[in-house]
Each structure stands twice: as structure tokens, then as C-alpha cells.
Amino acid sequence: MDEHYKPEAVETRWQTHWMSEELYKVQEDASQAKYYLLEMFPYPSGKIHMGHVRNYTIGDVVARYKHMRGYNVLHPMGWDAFGMPAENAAIANKTHPARWTYDNIDAMRRQLKRMGFSYDWDREIATCRPEYYRWEQWLFLKMYERGMAYRKESYVNWCETCQTVLANEQVEAGMCWRCGKPVRQKKLAQWFFKITDYAEDLLIHCDQLSGWPDKVVTMQKNWIGKSVGAEIDFPIENSFRHISVFTTRPDTIFGATFICLAPEHPMVLELSTNTSQKAEVSAFVDRISLQDRSAKGIESYEKEGVFTGAYCVNPMSGYRMPIYTANFALMGYGTGAVMSVPAHDQRDFDFARKYGLDIIVVVQPESSLLEPSAMTEAYSGEGLMVNSGAFNGQRNTEALQLIVDYFEAHSLGKRTVSFRLRDWGISRQRYWGAPIPMIHCDACGIVPVSESDLPVVLPENADLLDGGHSPLPTLPGFMRTTCPQCGSKTARRETDTMDTFVESSWYFQRYCSPHYHEGMFDPKAVNYWMPVDQYIGGVEHAILHLLYSRYYTRVLYDMGLVSYKEPFTRLLTQGMVCKETVQCPTHGFLFPEEVLSGKERLCKICHQPVNIGRVEKMSKSKKNVVDPNVLLEKYGADTTRLFCLFASPPERSLEWSEQGVDGSFRFLNRIWRLSAIWMPCVQQSPAFDGSMDSLAPDLRELYKKIHQTIFKVTSDIEDRFHFNTAISAVMELVNMMYGFSVENATPELIRLFRLAIESVVLLLSPVTPHITEEIWHELGYSNSIFMASWPKYCPDALVKDMLLVVVQVNGKLRSKFTVAADTDDDAIKQQALADERILKCIAGKIVRKIVVVQKKLVNIVI
């Protein structure tokens, strides 16, 4: 065995070998337990980044570990290949999105292969291929048939100058990122998926996602946002009509002094028509319609509103309530109308103070007396009902139910639930996406493409246009078609493409049978492999991607295409890899290699000092990325993998720093050297398999350490994916092994050392598969270490015969001693009280209490 560790030679040798042996190819095998390990597939941006390296290394360790535990492991990889960056790159580099994407896929595949991941590359998919998206189009047609896909109007970010719809990311402080002109909201008819039909089901099953992190489940629940309340009708003054509001606080109805309608509410303009407020209202509605209506946007604008000129009557108190339209009322939530109770809701309170509206207290806390004129904030807690007619004096929590009973009895309103979740808008006015398979016919209206005409192929040779808008509407070859219903030659194709989240909502099923031509997937393969046993990906996907996938799976379930509702049994959300951002005043965000570092960091192009920005998630658009290629060239794949895992536990975010990679490399060198030194002896000897008791004391310590390490590594991987502590444990074992000298080694020690080296190599093989494979073969094995079984620990070796007892006085550490493991608590207590240093501490004091924690600690309270 060569004395020097040469990662590049070792790694390329085994990568070539594994590939020629087709080591990672898998098939359904009913005789074996399956394990589907999936990592979130990447967007092919061109280069893998540290987030990918971290994500895929974690996945690979688990895949290899499970394989060594005897599972038939499906571990696939592919490309989430549609999306906006391809269009931006095409505009910037005068190329085609398809060309750019396929080149990037080739480059990234090479990088992933260089990392030594155990993917079955025969199952690779790219979502931009018609073989993939044709089935997505097929499912769209099925969803359309069932009313699950429908069209309605909604708002988009619109840049008048570029004549383009902008993604939220392309809007910077309300301005277009390309031309810097203000962005306004524009109403467009768009396609939606009816995810709200599944709101209740998605919510109920949250509690069954026991393999998911609690925080993700909580985020999903909050996102769905079920609230129980009542819908109440408020009669409009001098009219036979009414306004319906949704409220979670029907108990406060006697305190409702005004109504707020969303600016998009159909009654806003109508109510103001015959009033002096007409002009002001329509100006307000026009102005607000240009504003960003996202949650973030709404919160960032000042709360404001305009009186419509009309009044409602409070059905309980008879109070004459002015009707306002206000920018914080959302048409998409509840009924688009809010009953405002300023005394008990902070937003209503602020609004009432701003516009001089009445505040009526109806829930009185028991501790203090609320006086409207003296209140500085709303009171939203519990209390007793006041100013509420027949309900006065009751607890508001009880009155709430009675009031709703009253509404229902008198047909004023009813119990109802409302969800925060909105339907999923899937239309994109973009080119690089899967075409929505619909046709617009002047005679027949909107008509689905017939199934036999699928796929509707996206023309890949289209040129992107200035300003970034989709070329599809300008391509006669794509646009012009015949109506499947009436045969009209003037029919036009839908030019919207689908949200890329649609592709990622079902790709995990496609991996089960990636070359299947009869449908989305082969039912046999899906029945065997699905659901995914362990899904691993960035925590940034905790809501949207995971919720859409859960929804889409339910749609497939209801169509009888799959037999499960939840696609991912266990989920690990890895923390983000973050890094500071660097911006040049002229050239914008800079890649690390575009910065000259010195006393002051300068832009490489213009030599101006750069601004160091926030620490943020590594992303291509912010350019705060680290190129894994540099690490691969300098240290190799094993060191890169080892460092990623050792640096922090997977669920935690990792602020990137160069420090520490050297340490991982040194550790692999230590293992290599240790193996090289002992190899001549160890090659000639079997591994120790005798009993622990027959060993000399120092050898027994090594034996115990080996088994403790196996135990620690196994439970760290199995229970919590804490690879950093697993690696630490192996480091400790290796440190101990360095305490033994090969000179004058007894046959017994050599046998034990073979066991130690084999254990180290087996335990690390999921993390650093190349170096361990090399040593494994040096030990005389001809099969890959990947085919070996995971080592077992001997429970007897974990038993400690001496225990350390800690003695505290008033909770402060004062002394410690070791006792035989079978010493009873009373004897430990006596020994603690007899301890010299403890006697010093408690001399002349009265011992008030003694706490003994079994075989661990004594605390003497004085």
C-alpha cells in the first residue's frame, strides 16, 4: 500500500470501476425490503453549489447506509429543468434556453459523478423533455375534466415599458429589474388548480406526518390556516341587499362600528355610485389596484381606506356602520369584507383612530376597566360581555357560541370555516415551461387538446425577445392550430406555460419507471417503490413544494392512479448553506472570484471598493456561491463530503467558511497512514472474534472503544442523522489506535487491529466511499465495501464497570470520584458526604437536603 494518500487517483479508479460494474443499478425485487431515498432534484443552473453538495452528500450517506443494512435502495437523480433563469441566461448570452439547459445538465452531471454519489443514472429524468411533460399535460386534461383545473382572473406584476409579466423576484422595490420603471398590477385570465378542495384533508393529515420535522408540519398547518367562525349578513341601509362578512370573533359583534371591503370587492363601486364619495372611491380603487397585493406587500403599505358613502346596520346593536374600502382587506380571504371591531382588534383600532370612528368596548377584562377614549391599544383577550344586550355578563368565550346560535335561529348568519390557503395559480406568461394543453376557438371557446395529440411540444428553437416576454404568442407554427371540436382553422393554442412547481409535484413517481410510455408511471413500479421513505431537501421548500406535492398526490389518489395520499414518509429539511453577499456599486452582485481581496475588497472589473451585504442563502442570483470544483481539485470528493457533514448537523444552517476543510483532509490522511503502517501485518491475519474477557486490559479498552464507536455511529445515523458526531466518534477511535505501536505487536493485537481498521472503514464508507473502498480491497476483499454488511456492536462491550459520580454543593460542582458500577445510591451518598473536599465545603453548615441522581450525581443542599 502506497504510503501517500492520493485522492484523485483513488477516486477516479473506483468511480470508473463502480460504473463498469453497474453497482448502483436497482430493480424491483419482491424478496427484498425496499427503501426509497430521494433528494430534491436540482435546477440545472450550470454548476453545483455547496447546498447541492451538502444535500446530496447527506442523501448518499443514508442511501449507502441503508444498502449496507440490507435494503433494496432506490436512489435516483434528475433535473428540474424548466424555469426562468434559462430565459434570463438566453437573453444575456444570446443563446436558446434549451441549449443552455442541456449544456448545464451535462456539466452538472459530470460534477455529481465526480462526487461519487450512488445514483442509478439509468433513471435520470429532465422535466423539459416532452417524454416527461406530456404526462403532466395528460394529467392537466384529466384535472380539467373534473373541474380541478379552471380559469379565473387574477393579478400579475406588469411592466408597461417591457410589456412583460414579472416574477416577484424581478420586482425590486416596486420597480422592474430590467428597466427600472414602476411595476403595476394587471388583471389577466389565468389557470388555477383547486387545491382549496383539499384544504381540510391536507390539514387533517398533517398530524399523521410523524416522520416530518415538527416545524415543517406547523408551517404547513399555519399556511393552510383554518379558522372557525361565522359568516354574518349586514343589511345595507336603504337597500334590500346585504354584505356578508367572515369573522372569527362573532362575540364582538355589538362592538362592530364599521365595515371594510377589499378594493376589488364587487360592491365597492356600486355602493359609492350615487354618493359624493364616488370620485374619491374610484380613485382609491384605481390606486390600490396598482399596488402589490401579496401578503408582504399588504403589510408594507400603510393601512388606509376611503368611505364609500354607504352604511350598513349592525343586526344586533342597530348601530349605523359606515362602509369603507380599505387596502388591508383581501378579496381572496373569507368574503372579502371585514366587520371592524376597533376595541378588540388592533388593525381596526388603528384604522378607527386614523379616521375618527367610534370605539365600543364589548368584552371587559376582569383586571381593569376599559375606557374607549383612554385606550392605547385594542384588547383581544378574554373577559365578560358588556354593551351586548341580552349577552351582558357572560364570558365572551361562551357568548360566542350563543351568539352564533342566535344568528342561525334568526337567519342572520351561520357557522363557517375559512381557510387562508388559496387556489394554486399555475399559469405563467413565459416561454421555458410546459405548455398548457388548451386551445382557444372563436366558436367553441376554450377547448382541451385531445389526448391523442399530446404532447403539445414546446418549440425549442425560439428566440427570446427583448424585455423578456414569451415568444410563444409570436410563433405562428405554435399558435395556429385546428379546433378539436369544430375543426376551425383559426383556433389558437394557449400560450401560458405551467408553473415549474407542477413538474416537481410528481417527479418522484416518474423515477420509479422513467422510461415508461403508457402513462405517467408504471403502476407495478410505483406500487413497489412508493411512497418515498426518506426525502431530503432544503428547508426553504418547507411549504410550497411539499404542499403542492401532497396535493398533487391526492389528485392522483382520487383518480385511482396511486394507492397512497402522502408521498413522503420521512422528511429531513437541511439548513441552508449561507454566505455573505458582495455588491459592486456599478457591477451589482459579484461572485467571490470577481473580488480582489486585500486590506479593502475591490471589484475585479472596476477596482471600486465593494459593499459587503447580509449573510444569505447561497443563490445564483445573489452570486454568493462557493464553487465545489475548487475543493474537488484540491482535496478530492471524500474530503469535500466529509467536511460538509462534519461542519454541522444537517438541519442547521451553515454559514460557509473555508476554515476546517484542511482538518478533514488531515483526518483521511491519518486513516490512510495508519492503514499503510499496519497493512503488512494485518493482511496476514484474521480479524479478532474472541471474547472480550480474554484480552489484556489495554487491548480490552481498544476493543470496547471499537464497539462503542460502532454503537455511537449507528445510532447517530439511524436516529437523528447527526453525522458530525458520528464522525467525531470515529476520530476518537482513530486517535486511540495511534496509541498502539506496530513494532512488537502481538498476534492478538494484530487481530484486534484488523477488527479496528475494518470497523473504521466500514463506518466511514457511506461518508467517504472511495478511500474506504481502497483500504477494503487492500485488506483482501474483492467485493465492493458497498456490498458489505454494516458492522454490529457487542452489547457487553458497552457496559461500563466504573462510573464517575459528580458531587455538588448547592448545585455547584465541588468534587468527583469513581465507583464500581454496582455501588448502590446509599453507598454513593455516604462516600460523597465523607469526601474530603465536600467536608470542607459543608463544615459548620446544616445539611438541609441531599439529592442523589442514580449513579451519576449527588447534590448537597446547605
Place this chain on the structure above:
RNA sequence: GCCUGGGUGGCGGAACAGGUAGACGCAAGGGACUUAAAAUCCCUCGGGGUUUAUCCCUGUACGAGUUCGAUUCUCGUCCCAGGCACCA
């Protein structure tokens, strides 16, 4: 703003069910080996104190609380990150 997390030495992190704070590693300093360097090996390493000890005080963002005992539980404050529906 709202929802969800996080904050421990110079740095990454450990302490898994409330019981020794700082495992393991990096960086730094000192030493050994060497003609020299690299590599390797050994020692020191949260802060402060003096009587230099198996010593004392202090310390897990900050402020309270519960407890014999809190990095861990509760409440409040500050800061950082992720998500907020067209980045993926």
C-alpha cells in the same frame, strides 16, 4: 408586518429525558524531529483572580421566573436566518 426556526470559546460545533458547559475539529501560541521547509508528533488554549491548587469567582444573546440544580423548561426583550403564494 405575519408564520417557522436559530443565538454556546478567536471559528465550526458537543452536551440525545433538567444533572461535570466547551467532546471532536479548525485557527493561534509553545516545543520535538529536520541543514531548512513541508509533513508528522507532543503541550497550552472561554474570561478574571492569587495563596499556583484535584483552588476561587464568572460565563451558553439580554432580563426575569420555576427548580436542590437551567445551554436545556416558562415569560419578556434584542439580533440573525428561512418562508410569505411568479426564484427554485
